[in-house]
Amino acid sequence: MAGLETRGLCKGWDFPLLDQLDLSVEEGEFFVVVGPSGAGKTTLLRLIAGLESADAGRIFIGAREVTRIPPYHRRAAMTFESYALYPHLSVFENIASPLRARGERDPSVRRRVTAIAELLQIERLLERKPDEVSGGQKQRAALGRTLAADPEVFLLDEPLSHLDARIRHDLRRQFHTLEALRKTATLYVTHDYTEALSLGDRIAVIGGGGFLQVGSARDIYENPVSVEVARHLGQLEINVHDAELVAQGGQLQARVAGAGDLSFPVAEQHARQLTAASTSAKREVSLAVRPQHIALAGPDAGGVPGVAESFQAFGATGALTVTVGGATFRVLTSPDLDFREGMPVRLAFDTAHFLYFARDGGRNLARGESGDG
């Protein structure tokens, strides 16, 4: 039995937000929903928690239908992006509050709160009021309150968004090992794709009223169903160009529109699917290349000549913008590149990792068989 399930869940205000959403999270599964703001992530959590009522559809927590049950009788624990800590209660009492609501005895409350506070490294703050701790500490207190609840489903709304990098990393690691989360269905909502890819047992990309794609991190990253999904995941945005598929001497070529005679040979596994999917040999597509699948080639190693336009160095990587003909490519490089504006560079494209999308609708035309992990 699924830990959490929704069937045909609909919710809208003066516009439809969630349309016929089906979701199933197993017990002990860490399910991450990632998507841009305004896509309905938080609304989905609020519907499941019972803070909003669904316009249509059904919600199951455990084996029980809870669609019409008030929030305090649903066994769901939720963190709020705004923390929603009780300002008049100490951090201790905040964390203890789900236990108090259940009428648990004092010694067991104290034991459990202390354990959670240690886990979240806020044991020194327990006697303070929420106003007297920092944003990141508030967020941890709110997370602590959720963890204390012992529910059938955890609903986490961007619980790491306001933490500094180190604690964020620590907690992200802890999410994998937390006993409570390993036993319970967890629905985790974030706009941060790295968080999603690193945390999720399964990941759903939300957009346009429903899930665009549900799958493992690897599957979603390497085999996005649509250009929208591909665009959403990735530190540097994926390069997308209009291209034309042309058969040339028994070899399928992708000719990039508006970039002179720039064309790439289509890798064999893609060519098979592209030709199978279309009847005509000539076809308009969107060609997508992730920045890390373009490398700077040495001066005499061949490759496509281009002109470097701009460069940004991040800590561990660099982002170089190169124009080839009329097309612009973002390239992932090392951060210590010796950059001059307008300098000539040579690019080596890894055609095996190219993605081909339909020009209209953005459907992936050559999803690899390797996917569906």
Add this chain to the structure above:
Amino acid sequence: MTAKTTTQTEPQWFVNRKPGRSIIVARWVPVALVSAPVLILFAIVIYPTIWMFYHALQDTNMVRLFQGSWSYVGFANFAGVLGAERFWNSVVNLLVYLSFGACLQVLLGAALALILYETVKSNALRTTLLILMVLPMMLPPSIVGVVWRFLLTPSNGAINQALLNLGLIDSHIEWFNAGVSLWSVIIADVWNWTALPLLIVYSGRVSLPPAVYEAAQVDGADGWTTLRRITLPMLKEIIAIAFIIRFMDALKFVDLVFVMTSGGPAQSSELPAYIAFQRGIRSFEIGEAAAYAIIIFIFSAVLITLFLKYIKKVLNAQGFA
């Protein structure tokens, strides 16, 4: 020569600014502006207060006041007040009024405010009910007194008739007999003033963050637990303010007593402020009335000090002060 070089180095706005006003205006205008309110304050608050403190120690009454022949009597006025059964009687009445009038108003107002906010979900209906509930407060106490005097008339008043018809009583309640008349005043006052704590608590409840209530629901707290653990603790300062306002008003409560019972029958429904009013304005025993006023003043000073201490403690605990 020097003036010219200065103008060249100064910015344009500085050069073109209005020339400074005369030294007398610049010096005295602020003083004049400040002294006007100070003088008014002195005339209507400070001077009368000093006057009162002075006459509390004199044997002033109307005749001596006009003849200018009052004389110092030490604390005789205070001794007279504190030694009189009439005063202690009024203190007992005040305690009854505080606990069953002022307290009841706050508790009733808070309860009504929270019930209104939590149970009525339609915004329009809620606003309408709120306005209706607040209406009694808009009436002047003298009108309220007259209205309730009519309603409570023993022989053919509406209240007695209603109670008789409902079968709750067998014979007329004598609302204005000794021992009952204070309660009649309290009933009218509760009707008149419950709206004030209601408004205060209602606005306090409206301003509480809704996210906290959602968190409480998700935590599994039902309505009663939420009220006990969230709403009341977060509203406790607001409710304290409502209490203090009604208590301060209670100490100077004269109007309804005057209109409804005139302290009667036989001074049985008198409150200290009413006696001060009677002695000072009706009988012109200025010295004695001043002594009453000072005793009430001390009482309210103690009350307000305790209250400020409490507020300070609360603010300290919340890290504001």
